[in-house]
Amino acid sequence: MTKEQFMSMLVLDGFPEPTLVQREAGGFLDAHTHPFEVQAFVLSGQIDLVVDGVRTAYISGEVFRLLENQVHTERYGSNGVQYLASRKNSAEVI
Structure with a gap:
């Protein structure tokens, strides 16, 4: 993308x-949640997310999504990571 x-x-x-x-x-970052939904686009580097016991690695050009209050861990690659993140609270949905 x-x-x-x-x-x-x-x-x-x-x-x-x-x-x-x-x-x-x-x-x-150990197991945590966010009080918002996230859609993010990786610009450079790598981020590994573990959701429901499944680890997925995301690299440049890939998109990841997290639901509001979804428990996950984050690990950043050997060169770190840069990504664009957009956050939306369910209260903002009309």
Whole structure:
């Protein structure tokens, strides 16, 4: 997927403008949730997410999604990761 395709998808799905997120090489976040839904586009590096015991690696050009309050862990690749993340609260849905 291209960045332009991702941006178009966000509009169609009712998500706001994304923000740039940068995480350090080899970083890790233990099991946690977010009080919002996320759609994200990886610009560079790698992020590994574990959801329901399944690890999936995402690299440049790939999109990942997390549901509101979905338990997950995050691990960042040897070069860290940069991604565009758009967040939407269920309360924002009309």
